[in-house]
Amino acid sequence: MSESAATNPLAPPSAHRTSPALHHQFEELAQQYDASTFGMWVFLATEILFFGGLFTAYIMYRSMYYSGFAAGSHGLEGDFGAAMTFILLASSFTMAMSVHAAREGKRVTLIILLLVTIFLGLVFLAIKFTEYSHKWHEHMVPGLNFHPSLKALRGGPGTAVELFMCFYFFMTGLHALHMIIGIGLLSVMTILTWRGKIKRDNYDKIEVSGLYWHFVDIIWIYLFPLLYLIGGRYK
């Protein structure tokens, strides 16, 4: 039973069979750790398909209405997109360092790194909503506030640009929702660590929060070139 678990170098030491962090259904901490991360990965596999539906539709409509998508993409602010990419990558780095600190049982370092990660996530959201407000003032919000005869659209067909903006708002909106959930998750982890509830034995809570955070980062890694950089920016 514990043969495979014992070989996992990331799991807590198997010797702790009497740890208070061990739930009764598990034999040892290493097994509990493996179950936690496995469960999170199964959830993330469903998340791949959740976002995958939007990506599939995006590929289909982009190939059908390429000029409209390129015109819509040129209406977005590439500098904002690049800035958000760098901020999110930095937050992923501090998240990975958080997991590292948790694994070594460094409570204060863990709290600081979690707070930095949350801060970077909030900066990301701040830029995102600044961008949304720009799009509102530029009349590029489909359905609510859209003028198809804008100079910003650079001659792309209005309805196809509107379709692109639908994808822009749904994909970035769903991503932003995941960011908000992630920030909530990390806030709970910070409070638990502050109260001394996170130890070397049950750091899998930090580990699975990190997996979620990195997943959201990976989604953005794809959203940035797919939404902001269609057809390049050299024109």
Add this chain to the structure above:
Amino acid sequence: MSKEIPSVRTYALVFVALLLLASLTTGVAYIDLGPFNTVVALAIAFIKMCLVGLFFMELLYSRGLTRIVVLAGFFWLALMVSFTLADVFSRPWIKTPGP
């Protein structure tokens, strides 16, 4: 499969590589490569995803069972994308009397 626990040095190196790749994506967008702009951008995104997955999400250090779950996720995504596109793009092949 490495049995070492990832070090701070590893995380830092991966982070620097990710920043360089992100800069590269932004920089390449300003060069006219024709249709290869998209190919290059997606290739860089794929490399970034692998770096985050293997090192930050510790797939390099995790068990085979976890990796199977990840591959299964991408396999079903590939099914969804390929079957959808196969439907959409093969529709003009058969001429049907339209309205």
